[in-house]
Amino acid sequence: MSFFKKAALSSAAVLAALSLSACSKSSSSSSTANKKASLTLWVDTEQVSYYKDIVKDFHKKYPNITVKVTQSPNGSANAKTDVGKDASKAADVFEVPNDQLGQMANAGYINPLSPSDTAKIKKDYVTQAYKGVTWKGKVYAYPYAQQADTIYYNKSKLSASEVKDWDTLTSKGVLATDFTNAYTMWPIFFSAGTTLYGENGESLKGSTFNSQNGVNALTWIAKQKSNKGVMQTSNALNQLKKGNAAAIMDGPWNAANIKKILGKNFAVAKYPTVTVGGKKKQLEAFLGIEGFAVNSHTSNAKAASQLAAYITNKKSQLIAHEKAGQIPVLKTAVNSSEVKSDPVAEAVIEMAKPGNSVLQPKLPQMATFWDGAAPLISGTYDGKIKASQYKAQLAKFSKKISQK
Numbered sequence: 194m195s196f197f198k199k200a201a202l203s204s205a206a207v208l209a210a211l212s213l214s215a216c217s218k219s220s221s222s223s224s225t226a227n228k229k230a231s232l233t234l235w236v237d238t239e240q241v242s243y244y245k246d247i248v249k250d251f252h253k254k255y256p257n258i259t260v261k262v263t264q265s266p267n268g269s270a271n272a273k274t275d276v277g278k279d280a281s282k283a284a285d286v287f288e289v290p291n292d293q294l295g296q297m298a299n300a301g302y303i304n305p306l307s308p309s310d311t312a313k314i315k316k317d318y319v320t321q322a323y324k325g326v327t328w329k330g331k332v333y334a335y336p337y338a339q340q341a342d343t344i345y346y347n348k349s350k351l352s353a354s355e356v357k358d359w360d361t362l363t364s365k366g367v368l369a370t371d372f373t374n375a376y377t378m379w380p381i382f383f384s385a386g387t388t389l390y391g392e393n394g395e396s397l398k399g400s401t402f403n404s405q406n407g408v409n410a411l412t413w414i415a416k417q418k419s420n421k422g423v424m425q426t427s428n429a430l431n432q433l434k435k436g437n438a439a440a441i442m443d444g445p446w447n448a449a450n451i452k453k454i455l456g457k458n459f460a461v462a463k464y465p466t467v468t469v470g471g472k473k474k475q476l477e478a479f480l481g482i483e484g485f486a487v488n489s490h491t492s493n494a495k496a497a498s499q500l501a502a503y504i505t506n507k508k509s510q511l512i513a514h515e516k517a518g519q520i521p522v523l524k525t526a527v528n529s530s531e532v533k534s535d536p537v538a539e540a541v542i543e544m545a546k547p548g549n550s551v552l553q554p555k556l557p558q559m560a561t562f563w564d565g566a567a568p569l570i571s572g573t574y575d576g577k578i579k580a581s582q583y584k585a586q587l588a589k590f591s592k593k594i595s596q597k
Contacts, residue, residue, distance in 0.1 A: 229257045230496035234504070235265040235275075235284035243516040244504065251503045258496045269483070273560075276302050276488065285491040286501045291325040291482040294333045295395075295555035303486045305331035310502060321545055321552060322522035325482030328555050329395070334484030337505040338519040341478045341544040342377055343537070344368075345451045346440035347433070348460040356440060356460075359467040359476060363422025366439030369429035372414065372574035375566035376479055377442055383477040383551050385410035385469045389562070394554030403591035408583045409470035411573045418574055425574065430454065448518045448537045461536050463543045480550035482522065514538070562594045 236244045241264055248260045266275045269288035273296050276283040280302045289297065297303045305311070311332045315323050322336040344356050351366045362368060372378055382389070386406040391399025402410070417423045426432050429441040434454045442464075443451065452459050464476040485501040487494065503509065510521040511531055520541045521527050532538045544550050553559070569590055572578040578586055 228496075230259070230493040232258060232260045232286065232491075232493060232497055232500055233284040234260055234262045234500065235269070235272075235287035236262065237269050237288065238264040240288075240513075240517060243512055247504050247509050247512055248500075250508070251500060254503070255496070255499060258493075258500070260500060272486075273297055273302075280488060280490045283488050283490070285488050285493060285497040286485050286504075287488065289334060289484060289486050290553070291334070291336075291484065292553035292555055292559050294326060294486070295328045296557035296560065297486070298328050298331075298333050299557055302489055303333050304489045305333055306335070306487075307498065310335070310498065317524055319522050319524060319527060319545075321480060321547075322482050325480070325552050326484050334486040335501045335505040336482050336484040336522045337510055337513060338483040339522050339541060339545050340444050340446070340481040340483060340520065341541050341550050342442050342444050342464070343478075343540040343544055344440055344462045344464060345433075345443055345448070345455075346460050346462070347455055347458045349458045350439040351460075353460070353462065356462050357465050359465045362440060362465055363420055365422075367422050367424050367437065368440045368442070369424040369426050369432040369438035370442045371427055371429065372417070372425055373427065373567055373571040375563060375570055378414065378570050379566050380477040380479055380551065381413055381467070381469065382407060382410040384467055384474040385413070386474075389551070390554040390556055390558075394552055395556060397556060397558065397597065398595055400591055400595065403584075403587045406470060407587045411569075411578075411583045411587070412580065413467065413469045414570060414573045415576065415580065418576060445518045445520055445537050445541050461540045463540050463549060475549060477548075478544055478550045480545050480552050482552070483519070558594050558596070561596075565590050565593055 234244065234248065241262055245262045248262055251260065252258065265272065265288065270290060272287055272289040273293040276287065276297065277300065314326070314332055314336065318336055322339060326332050326334040326336050346356050351362065355365045356362050370377060382402050387402040387404060387410065389400050389402070390396050424432060424438055429438060429443065430447065430450060432438040433441050433451065464478060466473050467476045485505060487497045487501055491497045507523050507526045510523050510526040511529060513519040514521055514532060518537060520538050521532055526532060527542065569586060
């Protein structure tokens with residue numbers, strides 16, 4: 194499943210839950226490797242089986258630490274909501290996407306990592322992973338995967354050269370995508386030359402889409418309604434399976450399903466170029482970093498940190514890659530033969546480079562952003578928002594997501 198595809202969430206409810214005072218137990222309470230500790234680990238449902246195997250190896254190294262692996266109540270994409278209900282009852286270690294870290298850190302549900310673990314992540318992990326789990330200069334999670342959309346296509350219908358440009362791709366075949374999904378479609382604003390919460394994603398007043406470049410992005414979105422080579426659908430996989438679409442925009446979480454659908458005709462590539470505002474630009478994507486955070490309410494902070502560090506080591510990342518197609522972020526894992534020979538990993542790693550993608554911002558206001566971005570995009574695509582309204586709509590949305 195996607196950890197970063199955003200369903201419509203009630204940002205008001207989320208922010209209310211996380212604004213409650215967190216009477217945290219001191220994270221300095223610790224267990225040593227010789228002290229018995231019992232921990233709970235939350236992962237997504239489909240990950241439970243192989244994380245149980247990873248935890249068995251962890252137990253061999255730390256025999257006095259027992260770990261119960263269980264599924265997150267509502268999935269890691271809703272980590273902030275699940276932990277916010279009652280942090281004292283949440284797992285000691287839980288999976289979380291990077292766009293939620295700022296909100297959880299501000300609420301007091303997670304604490305910065307130790308100086309030694311922070312230094313290790315900065316040194317041994319790819320730069321974007323380190324940046325992705327850093328909030329206000331401090332690291333708040335142990336990263337293990339990088340996720341970005343790519344183009345998956347049927348190579349019997351489209352060639353590698355044809356998928357390099359949006360206009361060529363959609364004139365030679367049909368691309369299925371979802372204009373109600375802000376995670377997939379908002380990045381056209383980046384290609385148009387705008388920022389979301391500034392260049393570093395942490396500036397509340399730093400968004401620049403309320404501009405002519407933002408209008409250019411909405412104009413591009415509106416034009417896709419009449420593009421016969423673009424299919425609006427909430428189930429692109431099904432359209433690919435039926436043969437109605439030759440290409441889709443999706444992430445590594447669905448690579449295994451797409452391979453089953455396309456078989457020998459499976460192919461993957463980085464995003465194409467697009468013409469927006471009269472200029473040819475690289476179509477960008479959101480880059481998400483998936484990680485594991487330690488609950489600040491745990492009574493076994495040392496043991497929990499040891500667990501989080503272990504389940505994000507090279508062996509564990511390669512298991513997650515083998516079992517679920519997760520793309521590693523530890524440099525030694527990224528450079529392994531298993532990852533280098535994976536075309537999906539190659540495409541995602543290419544998309545992760547600056548200029549091809551933008552790290553998801555971590556500001557608490559991202560909950561408000563996701564709620565409002567989807568109707569702005571879908572309303573423009575459907576024609577409910579007229580060109581004469583673009584400037585006003587952008588100004589309204591910019592103000593909404595910039596409030597404390």
